[in-house]
Amino acid sequence: MLIRVGYELRYECPQPTPMLLTLNLHYTRASDLLVPDHIITNPSVPITAYRDDFGNWCSRIVAPPGDICISTNALVKDSGLPDPVYPDAHQHAVQELPSDTLVYLLGSRYCETDRLSETAWALFGNSPPGWPRVQAICDFVHRHISFGYQHARATKTALEAFNERVGVCRDYTHLAIAFCRCMNIPARYCTGYLGDIGVPYTPAPMDFSAWFEAYLGGRWHTFDPRNNIPRVGHLLIAQGRDATDVPISNVFGPNVLKSFKVWTDEVAESA
Numbered sequence: 068m069l070i071r072v073g074y075e076l077r078y079e080c081p082q083p084t085p086m087l088l089t090l091n092l093h094y095t096r097a098s099d100l101l102v103p104d105h106i107i108t109n110p111s112v113p114i115t116a117y118r119d120d121f122g123n124w125c126s127r128i129v130a131p132p133g134d135i136c137i138s139t140n141a142l143v144k145d146s147g148l149p150d151p152v153y154p155d156a157h158q159h160a161v162q163e164l165p166s167d168t169l170v171y172l173l174g175s176r177y178c179e180t181d182r183l184s185e186t187a188w189a190l191f192g193n194s195p196p197g198w199p200r201v202q203a204i205c206d207f208v209h210r211h212i213s214f215g216y217q218h219a220r221a222t223k224t225a226l227e228a229f230n231e232r233v234g235v236c237r238d239y240t241h242l243a244i245a246f247c248r249c250m251n252i253p254a255r256y257c258t259g260y261l262g263d264i265g266v267p268y269t270p271a272p273m274d275f276s277a278w279f280e281a282y283l284g285g286r287w288h289t290f291d292p293r294n295n296i297p298r299v300g301h302l303l304i305a306q307g308r309d310a311t312d313v314p315i316s317n318v319f320g321p322n323v324l325k326s327f328k329v330w331t332d333e334v335a336e337s338a
Contacts, residue, residue: 068144068145068146068147068264068299068300068333068336069101069142069143069144069145069333069334069335069336070142070143070145070260070262070264070300070302070331070332070333070334071140071141071142071143071330071331071332071333071334072092072104072140072141072142072143072260072262072302072330072331072332073104073138073139073140073141073329073330074090074137074138074139074275074327074328074329074330075136075137075138075326075327075328076136076137076138076315076316076324076326076327076328077134077135077136077137077324077325077326077327078130078134078135078137078318078322078323078324078325079133079134079135079322079323079325080130080131080132080133080135080318080320080321080322081132081321082132082320082321083129083130083131083132083320084129084130084318084319084320084321084322085127085128085129085130085318085319085320086127086128086129086130086316086317086318086319087125087126087127087314087316087317087319088106088125088126088127088128088137088315088316089119089123089124089125089126089258089304089305089313089314089315089316090104090106090126090137090139090304090315090316091104091106091124091125091126091304092104092124092141092143092259092302092303092304093122093123093124093259093303093304093305093306094118094122094124095303096143096302096303099143099144099145100141100142100143100144101142101143101144102140102141102142103141104139104141105139106126106137106138106139107137107138107139108128108135108136108137108138109135109136109138110131110135112128112129112130112131112135113128113129114126114127114128115127115128119312121305121306121307121312121313122306123304123305123306123307123312123313124305130318130322134325137316142334143302145299145300145302147299148299149265149296149297149298149299150289150291150297150298150301151288151289151297152198152297153198153283153284153288154198154199154202155197155198155284156197156198156283156284156286156288157196157197157198157283157284158196158197158200158251158252158283159282159283159285161251164253164282168253168282169253170308171248171253171254171255171282171308172248172251172252172253173248173308174245174248175308175309175311176224176308176309176310176311177223177224177225177241177309177310177311178224178225178241178244178245178248178308178309179224179225179226179245180245180248180249182226183225183226183229183245183246183249184249186229186249187245187246187249187250188249188250190207190246191203191204191207191246191250192250197283197284198283198284198288200250200252201247201252201281201283201288201290202290204243204246204247204250204292205243205290205291205292205295206295207246208239208242208243208246208292209239209292209293209294209295211229211232211242212228212232212233212234212238212239212242213232213233213234214233214234214235214236214239214293215233215234215235216235216271218231218233218234218235218238219234219235223238223241224241225238225241225242225244225245226245228241228242229242235293236276236277236278236293237277237310239277239292239293240256240257240277240278240279240292240293241256241309241310242292243279243290243292244256244279244309247279247281252281252282252283253281253282254279254280254281254282255279255280255287255306255307255308256277256279256306256307256308256309256310256312256313257277257278257279257280257289257301257303257305257306257313258275258276258277258303258304258305258306258310258313258315259275259276259278259301259302259303259304259305260275260276260300260301260302260304260329260331261276261278261291261298261300261301261302261331262300262330262331262332262333264298264299264300264331264333265298265299265300266294266298272328272329273328273329273330273331274327274329275304275315275329276293276301277293277310278290278291278292278293278301279291279292280306289301300331300333302331
């Protein structure tokens with residue numbers, strides 16, 4: 068399967084403004100890029116690339132005064148298969164976990180494990196450990212939160228999403244991650260592209276998507292509590308503890324986001 072992905076972000080800045088961008092596909096998908104996702108700016112400015120502490124590809128620019136457009140248009144090869152399901156994947160005892168997973172057991176900016184632990188154990192303490200427990204968490208979050216773009220709020224935490232019961236995909240993801248960590252299951256936040264492939268078309272404007280990965284049975288597995296079914300075409304851009312670590316842009320100065328477009332479309336393969 069071929070998937071066309073890209074974005075067009077237009078900012079207005081009153082002065083030279085540094086930006087950090089996390090917009091390139093994750094290095095684990097580099098070999099799948101048939102048309103690379105080079106970042107293009109108009110007007111053209113120097114771009115410095117670096118890899119952050121979580122292994123994500125990031126870029127630095129200084130936007131000039133006035134308007135700047137940041138865009139890409141890439142083509143990605145994908146298996147076309149839905150997210151794999153491993154119902155027998157077991158939960159590790161904390162003392163058996165690899166050291167590099169331990170940071171994903173801890174509370175973070177948007178995932179308040181200390182304030183949700185009692186609730187998590189009351190809800191999921193009797194569920195079978197491992198994959199069934201993570202799926203039980205996803206089932207609960209999927210039912211508990213009602214989706215709506217009007218409920219998006221950049222400062223909303225997992226606890227607030229639990230109490231308010233409304234949100235967008237990042238809120239589902241933060242709450243599920245927090246519950247997993249409360250149950251001693253490493254969980255990390257993922258952001259990337261997810262189009263309407265294999266599901267009914269949604270007329271709402273496309274956006275970047277959020278899901279998470281849980282560490283079970285010696286590897287990381289994809290879970291998506293917003294959709295709560297295995298989906299085709301989760302294309303990872305970045306991963307971290309929560310949304311704090313993977314913003315598409317950090318802008319260090321006054322700015323106006325004038326327009327925001329994202330696309331993720333299946334493309335017919337040539338014979």
